[in-house]
Amino acid sequence: MDKELINSHTKIKICGMTCEADIKAVNTYLPDYIGFVLFFPKSNRNISIEQAEHLLEKVDKKIRTVAVVVSPTTEQIRQIEKAGFDYIQIHGTVTEDVYKQCKLPILRAFNVSDLDKLNEYEAKDKIKGYVFDSKTPGSGKTFDWSLLDNIRQRQKTDASKDVSHKKNKKMIFLAGGIDETNVKRAISQVAPDVIDLSSAVEKTSEDGTFHGKDPEKIRTIVTMVHD
Numbered sequence: 001m002d003k004e005l006i007n008s009h010t011k012i013k014i015c016g017m018t019c020e021a022d023i024k025a026v027n028t029y030l031p032d033y034i035g036f037v038l039f040f041p042k043s044n045r046n047i048s049i050e051q052a053e054h055l056l057e058k059v060d061k062k063i064r065t066v067a068v069v070v071s072p073t074t075e076q077i078r079q080i081e082k083a084g085f086d087y088i089q090i091h092g093t094v095t096e097d098v099y100k101q102c103k104l105p106i107l108r109a110f111n112v113s114d115l116d117k118l119n120e121y122e123a124k125d126k127i128k129g130y131v132f133d134s135k136t137p138g139s140g141k142t143f144d145w146s147l148l149d150n151i152r153q154r155q156k157t158d159a160s161k162d163v164s165h166k167k168n169k170k171m172i173f174l175a176g177g178i179d180e181t182n183v184k185r186a187i188s189q190v191a192p193d194v195i196d197l198s199s200a201v202e203k204t205s206e207d208g209t210f211h212g213k214d215p216e217k218i219r220t221i222v223t224m225v226h227d
């Protein structure tokens with residue numbers, strides 16, 4: 001473990017807000033970022049843009065809000081900007097048109113199979129961060145964090161170079177199956193700027209029915225990251 005890479009102010013993003021009870025829980029425990037899955041009906045966390053607009057009005061101003069989308073269209077980008085999000089997190093494809101039109105800071109998501117595409121994004125100013133996730137986003141599954149060793153090391157080397165490198169430094173979000181049993185190891189091994197999770201703070205009954213977020217689980221993990 002490289003001590004210099006350890007970020008002593010690790011932040012946390014809780015993803016998959018679906019209802020007012022979720023917003024009440026995050027307003028109480030204050031993670032740094034929260035995510036809303038949009039335009040992706042395959043996810044049981046998917047909500048409409050109208051629902052998101054309604055929930056956004058209730059979010060504590062200390063929390064940054066992230067619209068989470070997969071291969072968005074330019075029209076979806078327009079609706080997301082109008083709704084008043086702080087960031088957009090893009091999985092899947094980012095077309096040239098989407099990149100050009102987007103005015104929000106972008107968090108570019110990668111799954112383990114496409115890490116080689118990272119170089120494409122290094123010089124792109126609107127990309128403010130990378131989200132490293134497992135193969136299926138939101139599945140609660142982890143991946144081999146050692147795949148990120150070179151990326152973290154390169155960031156550190158670039159940041160010590162010139163002003164343009166520093167300006168282009170991307171935030172690192174680590175996602176994929178992080179929970180209270182592995183979060184401390186994730187922070188010491190990967191030293192992400194932000195720990196990003198969803199599944200670990202949810203209530204699911206034995207028959208697999210989804211019941212949204214569990215406030216007590218949110219409290220536990222936010223405290224573990226911020227302490």
Ligand SMILES: O=C(O)c1ccccc1N[C@@H]1O[C@H](COP(=O)(O)O)[C@@H](O)[C@H]1O
Nearest residue numbers: 015043137138140175176177197198199
């Ligand atoms: O949560 C989803 O259903 C989802 C759908 C489409 C794109 C991203 C999605 N979630 C992202 O997955 C991680 C959290 O993963 P985990 O549940 O903790 O394993 C986070 O980045 C979400 O934004």
